[in-house]
Amino acid sequence: MKGELQASLEKISVETGSKISVVNPAYTSQVDRLTGTLLGSRKGDRFIRYTKDVIHADLNAALNLCIQEQDNQITRLMSSNEVEAILIGRTVQYLNSIGCSVTFALDRGWLLTKFKVKALKYESEYYPQG
Numbered sequence: 001m002k003g004e005l006q007a008s009l010e011k012i013s014v015e016t017g018s019k020i021s022v023v024n025p026a027y028t029s030q031v032d033r034l035t036g037t038l039l040g041s042r043k044g045d046r047f048i049r050y051t052k053d054v055i056h057a058d059l060n061a062a063l064n065l066c067i068q069e070q071d072n073q074i075t076r077l078m079s080s081n082e083v084e085a086i087l088i089g090r091t092v093q094y095l096n097s098i099g100c101s102v103t104f105a106l107d108r109g110w111l112l113t114k115f116k117v118k119a120l121k122y123e124s125e126y127y128p129q130g
Contacts, residue, residue: 021069024076026083028064029057030112036067037091039110050110088115092122 013020032040032049039050047060068074073086095105102119105111111119 022076023065023068024074024078024083025065025068026074026078026080027087028068029061031060031064031087033060033063033067035094036087037094038087038112038115039091039094039105041109041112050105050108084115085118088118088122089126091115092119092126096123096127 009020012018027038029042029047030038032038032047033055034049041048042057042060045057046054047057048054074083091105091111092102095102102111102116102123106113106116106119
């Protein structure tokens, strides 16, 4: 079945002049396409940005897939754990650039608690207080 699907996609791409790209889909539904970070959350068909702006979750994920093609750090064959580590790093770096801490983001619900331990560890290594 996979081969038939691939053949159909290739046929359609030739007929429409489209390009097929294979990318790593890990976390594409959890990343805010505007910041490239894990700030925000998906609730059903809505993605709520940390700024409280709401966009359609599927559109956000689809645009992330398009962006992923140009990403030099995240490769197609990386594990989801490797992708998560990169995204946590980007998130902590972004927070630092806007003058916020991971704790601040967690307290406001910007960052999901499932990322708490790794984000705090990253922050302590790269942005130590004091």
